[in-house]
Amino acid sequence: MTRSINRDTRLCMSLSGRPGNFGTRFQNFLYEALDLNYVYKAFTTRDLPAAIGGIRALGIRGCAISMPFKEACMALVDSIDESAAAIASINTIVNDDGHLRAYNTDYIAVRSLIEQHGLATDMPLALRGSGGMAKAVACAFRDAGFRHGHIVARNEATGRQLAEVSGFAWRADMADLRADLLINVTPIGMEGPEQDQLAFERDAVERARAAFDVVALPPQTPLIKLARSLGKPVITGADVIVLQAVEQFVLYTGVRPDEALIARAAAHALSF
Incomplete structure (x- = not known):
């Protein structure tokens, strides 16, 4: 009815x-x-x-x-x-x-997912992005006990600001950076002009232990698809x-x- x-x-x-x-x-x-x-x-x-x-x-x-x-x-x-x-x-x-x-509740959700997936706090992380959602994600990882990582953002002002708030370092690009946990908080992979793009280079995904993509639509982004094909644990935007x-x-x-x-x-x- x-x-x-x-x-x-x-x-x-x-x-x-x-x-x-x-x-x-x-x-x-x-x-x-x-x-x-x-x-x-x-x-x-x-x-x-x-x-x-x-x-x-x-x-x-x-x-x-x-x-x-x-x-x-x-x-x-x-x-x-x-x-x-x-x-x-x-x-x-x-x-x-x-x-x-x-x-x-973005912050609440990410904190909950960190616990649900048993992510080890000693894993160095690389978080790509520096916008509002990136702040929620970075601070959730900070408050969960993660201490080693980088904010990867082309915008130096917002990247440095987020790095300072979250206690991580800032970098403009991945270059030779190695990270166990890759986190995408950018539109890369989202439905639209960037939907076929990979948020991190393939070799970075191969070296990582886990991947987290905040893009929700589609749930299966190129990053999530690649990480899963390599047998990596993933957290999706969905x-x-x-x-x-x-x-x-x-x-x-x-x-x-x-x-x-x-x-x-x-x-x-x-x-x-």
Whole structure:
């Protein structure tokens, strides 16, 4: 039976410079499957303070925050969870009776995946990228106990800044760098003009012990395909996007779906 929207329906939303469909499909699938009176809609905005004020004023339950708003929202909320404070960047706002509390479920997801996959903290890592998501990933590895690694970024200003925040070193390129763990947090391999490109040179992948690609679409990026073909353990962007979305769902509703239902919601959301 199709759910109907009524005056008691709770609205959750997302704010992004370029709204996508994953969150909308994932969250609404779970609302329907669990018969929860919620609905989720993606938005963008040219007036961020007014949009965040609207969340408070209209009683919108929760909001996912994507680029380019993750840092600008910090000053617009009432309190900040340690997951967001750790990296000075947010991706989730929860509204409790007009009090807006910020979280970063990207950070929470990466910390969880590090533990789930038993990644050894003595592995030297090379993380390619220096944007907002790179900060969440680098700081998650920092706080998990990793001490040896490099931020590989062509942009020296942002690369050095992230290296300083995370406690790693900065390099403009891989050159002769050897790393046991390769982490891609760039658009390389994402659907579009760079989808056939490998985020790291083949010899670097051959020498590595594991690979982690934050690109979620497609889940099988060239880096993930190559690492798997070589028998390397991998963490995919689909792992991250699903886990962080589950944590958002729990924050909004107080309900944690079982693993089978999460898998069905993920398959639905990733099928577009």
